[in-house]
Amino acid sequence: xxxxxxxxxxxxxxxxxxxxxxxxxxxxxxxxxxxxxxxxxxxxxxxxxxxxxxxxxxxxxxxxxxxxxxxxxxxxxxxxxxxxxxxxxxxxxxxxxxxxxxxxxxxxxxxxxxxxxxxxxxxxxxxxxxxxxxxxxxxxxxxxxxxxxxxxxxxxxxxxxxxxxxxxxxxxxxxxxxxxxxxxxxxxxxxxxxxxxxxxxxxxxxxxxxxxxxxxxxxxxxxxxxxxxxxxxxxxxxxxxxxxxxxxxxxxxxxxxxxxxxxxxxxxxxxxxxxxxxxxxxxxxxxxxxxxxxxxxxxxxxxxxxxxxxxxxxxxxxxxxxxxxxxxxxxxxxxxxxxxxxxxxxxxxxxxxxxxxxxxxxxxxxxxxxxxxxxxxxxxxxxxxxxxxxxxxxxxxxxxxxxxxxxxxxxxxxxxxxxxxxxxxxxxxxxxxxxxxxxxxxxxxxxxxxxxxxxxxxxxxxxxxxxxxxxxxxxxxxxxxxxxxxxxxxxxxxxxxxxxxxxxxxxxxxxxxxxxxxxxxxxxxxxxxxxxxxxxxxxxxxxxxxxxxxxxxxxxxxxxxxxxxxxxxxxxxxxxxxxxxxxxxxxxxxxxxxxxxxxxxxxxxxxxxxxxxxxxxxxxxxxxxxxxxxxxxxxxxxxxxxxxxxxxxxxxxxxxxxxxxxxxxxxxxxxxxxxxxxxxxxxxxxxxxxxxxxxxxxxxxxxxxxxxxxxxxxxxxxxxxxxxxxxxxxxxxxxxxxxxxxxxxxxxxxxxxxxxxxxxxxxxxxxxxxxxxxxxxxxxxxxxxxxxxxxxxxxx
Numbered sequence: 001x002x003x004x005x006x007x008x009x010x011x012x013x014x015x016x017x018x019x020x021x022x023x024x025x026x027x028x029x030x031x032x033x034x035x036x037x038x039x040x041x042x043x044x045x046x047x048x049x050x051x052x053x054x055x056x057x058x059x060x061x062x063x064x065x066x067x068x069x070x071x072x073x074x075x076x077x078x079x080x081x082x083x084x085x086x087x088x089x090x091x092x093x094x095x096x097x098x099x100x101x102x103x104x105x106x107x108x109x110x111x112x113x114x115x116x117x118x119x120x121x122x123x124x125x126x127x128x129x130x131x132x133x134x135x136x137x138x139x140x141x142x143x144x145x146x147x148x149x150x151x152x153x154x155x156x157x158x159x160x161x162x163x164x165x166x167x168x169x170x171x172x173x174x175x176x177x178x179x180x181x182x183x184x185x186x187x188x189x190x191x192x193x194x195x196x197x198x199x200x201x202x203x204x205x206x207x208x209x210x211x212x213x214x215x216x217x218x219x220x221x222x223x224x225x226x227x228x229x230x231x232x233x234x235x236x237x238x239x240x241x242x243x244x245x246x247x248x249x250x251x252x253x254x255x256x257x258x259x260x261x262x263x264x265x266x267x268x269x270x271x272x273x274x275x276x277x278x279x280x281x282x283x284x285x286x287x288x289x290x291x292x293x294x295x296x297x298x299x300x301x302x303x304x305x306x307x308x309x310x311x312x313x314x315x316x317x318x319x320x321x322x323x324x325x326x327x328x329x330x331x332x333x334x335x336x337x338x339x340x341x342x343x344x345x346x347x348x349x350x351x352x353x354x355x356x357x358x359x360x361x362x363x364x365x366x367x368x369x370x371x372x373x374x375x376x377x378x379x380x381x382x383x384x385x386x387x388x389x390x391x392x393x394x395x396x397x398x399x400x401x402x403x404x405x406x407x408x409x410x411x412x413x414x415x416x417x418x419x420x421x422x423x424x425x426x427x428x429x430x431x432x433x434x435x436x437x438x439x440x441x442x443x444x445x446x447x448x449x450x451x452x453x454x455x456x457x458x459x460x461x462x463x464x465x466x467x468x469x470x471x472x473x474x475x476x477x478x479x480x481x482x483x484x485x486x487x488x489x490x491x492x493x494x495x496x497x498x499x500x501x502x503x504x505x506x507x508x509x510x511x512x513x514x515x516x517x518x519x520x521x522x523x524x525x526x527x528x529x530x531x532x533x534x535x536x537x538x539x540x541x542x543x544x545x546x547x548x549x550x551x552x553x554x555x556x557x558x559x560x561x562x563x564x565x566x567x568x569x570x571x572x573x574x575x576x577x578x579x580x581x582x583x584x585x586x587x588x589x590x591x592x593x594x595x596x597x598x599x600x601x602x603x604x605x606x607x608x609x610x611x612x613x614x615x616x617x618x619x620x621x622x623x624x625x626x627x628x629x630x631x632x633x634x635x636x637x638x639x640x641x642x643x644x645x646x647x648x649x650x651x652x653x654x655x656x657x658x659x660x661x662x663x664x665x666x667x668x669x670x671x672x673x674x675x676x677x678x679x680x681x682x683x684x685x686x687x688x689x690x691x692x693x694x695x696x697x698x699x700x701x702x703x704x705x706x707x708x709x710x711x712x713x714x715x716x717x718x719x720x721x722x723x724x725x726x727x728x729x730x731x732x733x734x735x736x737x738x739x740x741x742x743x744x745x746x747x748x749x750x751x752x753x754x755x756x757x758x759x760x761x762x763x764x765x766x767x768x769x770x771x772x773x774x775x776x777x778x779x780x781x782x783x784x785x786x787x788x789x790x791x792x793x794x795x796x
Contacts, residue, residue: 016260025076026252027346027357028108032072033301034341035104038126039133040065040141040320041334046126047351048343052335054325062134063141064097066318067181069300070213071098073252075105075368077259078177081267082362088173090486091368092164094190095181095213096154097319099142100133106148108353109361111369115148115521123351145515145522149369151376151485156508158187159478164208165196166482167373169468170424174206174373174486175270182214182223189474189505194240196475199449201463202277203284204424207270210242210291215298217315226295233293243269243288248295250313255296266290284463286451303337306330372487377523377585379487383426384419388412388579392604393571398620399599399643399794405571405636406533406595407438409578413491414441416582417466420489421445427483429468429476430493437493437533438595442467473501480528481509489526489582496532496592497539497548510558510588517561517586524585527564531578532592536723537637537699540735547727547735549700552666555590556704560675564589565666567699569639570600572607573664580611592699594636596732599794601639614665614677615687621646621794627659628757629750630688634663635699638722641736642697644743644792649750652764653757658750661687669708681713690714693753695746698722719749733785737775743789744771 017025038046040063045056071093082089093102106112107129112119119125119132132138139146142154152163164178184190200208216226225233230246237244245262249255273287299317304310311321322330322337347353365371372378391412393403413428420426428434428442435443440460447462448469454461468479473494480490492499509528516522532551539546555563564587568574574593581589601618602610610616617624621643622631633642639662649656663669670678679687688694694717698705702720709715726738736742748768751757778786 014261015257016264017257022253022256024357024360025080025256028076028079028360029073029252030341031108031343031346031353031357032075032101032104033069034338034343034346035107035126035129036068036072036100037065037338038130039063039100039103042130044127046130047123047347048335048338052331052338054331057325057331057334058135060134061320061323063100064319065302065321066217066298067095067098067213067215068101069302070215070294070296071095071101071179072105073255073259073296073300074177074179074211074213074294075101076360077256077263078368079109079361080260081263082366082368083360085267086366087175088366088371088373089175089177089368090151090167090371090374091149092152092160092167092176092178093143093150094152094160094179094184096142096152096156099140099144099147099154102143102147102150103129103133103139106367106369108358109367109369111148111367114370121352126347126351145512145519149367149371149374151374151482153508153512155511156505157184158189159474159481159505159508160184161190161193161196161208161210162475162478163482163485164210165193165200166479167486168200168206168208169427169479169483170204170488171206171373171486172204176206176208177211178208179211179213182212182216182225183218185212185225186223189478192472192475193478194242195470196479197241197289198286198451199468199470200289201284201449201451202274202287203282204464207274207289209266209270212237212291212293214293214295215300216313217298217318219318220315222315237291237293241286241288242291244291244293246293246295248293250297250300259292259294262292266292284451301340303333306333374486375521375523376485376487377525380523380525381423381425381487383416383489383582384423385579385582386412386415386419388575389604391575393600395572395600395603397796398601400796401600402597403571403600404438404595404597405568405574405593406531407441408571409531409574409593410439410441412575412578413439414445417442417445425488427466427468427480427488427490428493429480429490431473431476431498432469432471433495433534434467434469434493437531439493473498474505477502477505481505484525484528487525491529491531491582493531493533495546496535496551497546499530499532499551500548500554503551503554506555506588507558510562513562513586513588514559527581527584527587527589529581530588530590532590533595535592535594535699536727537635537735538594538596538732539727540730540732543729544727547723549592549723552590552592552700553704555588556666556708558588560667560670562586562588563667564677566591566611566664567635567666568593568611568664569633569636569662570598570602570607572600572602572604573611575604576608576611577664592635598636599640610662611664614668615661615663615679617687618660618662622658622660624659626657627689627692628657628754630659630661630692630694631746631750632661632663632688632694632696633698634666634696637736638697638699638741641741641743641746643794645746645750647795648743648747652747653751653760656754659689666708669705671711684712685714688712688714688718692717693750694718695749695753696720697741697746717753719753721746721749731779731783731785733775733789734779737772744768
């Protein structure tokens, strides 16, 4: 075999595999297929010592066969490449339903037994290997955290290529083989991910080898990329910046030679690109990276037909090709299928994989199931962080100094970036919003990664940049996940409303973190950190489409030992929680903070104490003992409106007793039984009282506070104001008015709920409506908020 460089297709000219190597590699492939089928079907008789019976078959068949033989074929060939070139390689499997194949290969290479000693490479070990698959108390049917060598979960359809590039960034010696299923290739996330090659710097990053696995079908339908003609597919992939190499067929002997030739050519091209880029004085230009298009039948080597209907090469092979074992012919067909792999040639009488084949696999950490990059916690080094106290905003008196919280954080992140330059283990990710979110100081240290053409008008672009900006939240999320999973650190900055685009992605990552906490050999990785800004209450200029605080609702649904949500009220609190988040391991940390100039409330020492506890009484803002009402708040704008309401209440009712409680760690509201940060009942009542009215001004949807506090004794007295999906293009203060979160509404809420002030309610209600009418007339005429609102300041 050789590669026709003009068409980048395989031609029958030379055979890179010797007859003996071909025999051994094909035997290795047959062994993996045998183990894969056995996992899906068998509960007993693992070595086929006797003809199969119904009693040998699992009562519930839950695995997936269709993509597995192709994945097994590729794994064998990647092993050859690793051994011949001593490669540091990991394998990311987009078709996550190929779980039995990845388990089979890690078992054959020995890395599975090292992680799970009970699954030894023997007759009894093979029995346990089969029995545990999709079995209660066993392992999932897809590639999962339990699978050695994996960093990509079977439910993450469409994210494989983004994860692969995230793994390759700052890993100059790593080669990431990424198998992209033709079903997942139809997702938006994967379609955008092809552009990741434009952010990979061959001088300092590793390489990604995408392998588009075309087996023609999804669950029940053909796939788009398998049905368009070669010319159209080639134009598409070349348009994405790749040089595709084509491997296709159904004759294993022919396809073995084709794939070996294509992989050799791809690796040679990757090495040439890197050598050119890494030469002294080289000008790094964006290369055209190789990729492989691998077209084989779905369900390859499985049953050709079942009950007279074609199976191999069709959608019917996707899951379990033979399922109804009430039919005696089906058990005979399964028996013949498994024996077609000739297991007696591959395993000895004790179930041990014969050395003639086993010796093809890499050893030690070169095995893809044992590569430390696929267990990133083993490689994780702590960030060298600056002292966040040094970036503090001086606050001699509360409410007398203004600052842009995220701009203050930007100066801190600049130095986080600076201190990590030698280790190259920190990057900032965001969808074209770093400067908009007031974090542009990071550009003083590292620009934005850009491998394409740079015009004179462009600013802060650099091939050596460390800020990842692309207008795809999917890519930012996927890159960051891949970066974290391989042992590095990062932060994702995003407009609050649009982080919802990655809801499913963060959900899958949170599930991964949850499961890995119970897997002893999975070492903790750095937390997935979000900074959500340009938030709902300061999107008055962009209107309703940009107003959505619901991501925090989504995160609260994640498991308690993973989710963390912080709503710092000012810049110093933001610095404190950001430093904590960057030091943490194994969490999803969501920080919501504004970027506009706002009043600052706490000096740094007070901010640290406040954030450490997660919630507290602000004595300087209210009366602690025996309050008439508790004015609670969570979020920067709700805090502002609450404090403004406090000043109004004191003017309206001079003898009113008010306690002000600010919540920065949202999860403290839950009971300790629900979340490790939760306050016990005594501590909760010490803040919110056991029986007094609580007016809670909240950044997000009001129902979330009720959900978090429903089990508290005083829940019936908690009245929450928050976002009610009433937004438009208007003034900043009108946003809170529209959603009944404004200071006038909060003050009236308090008066309405303090029993001794019942006689004042009619007059105060009238005052409220008069004030709102004045507000509406003013903004309609002036286009700005009333001076009493715009220029309000906490009294000294």
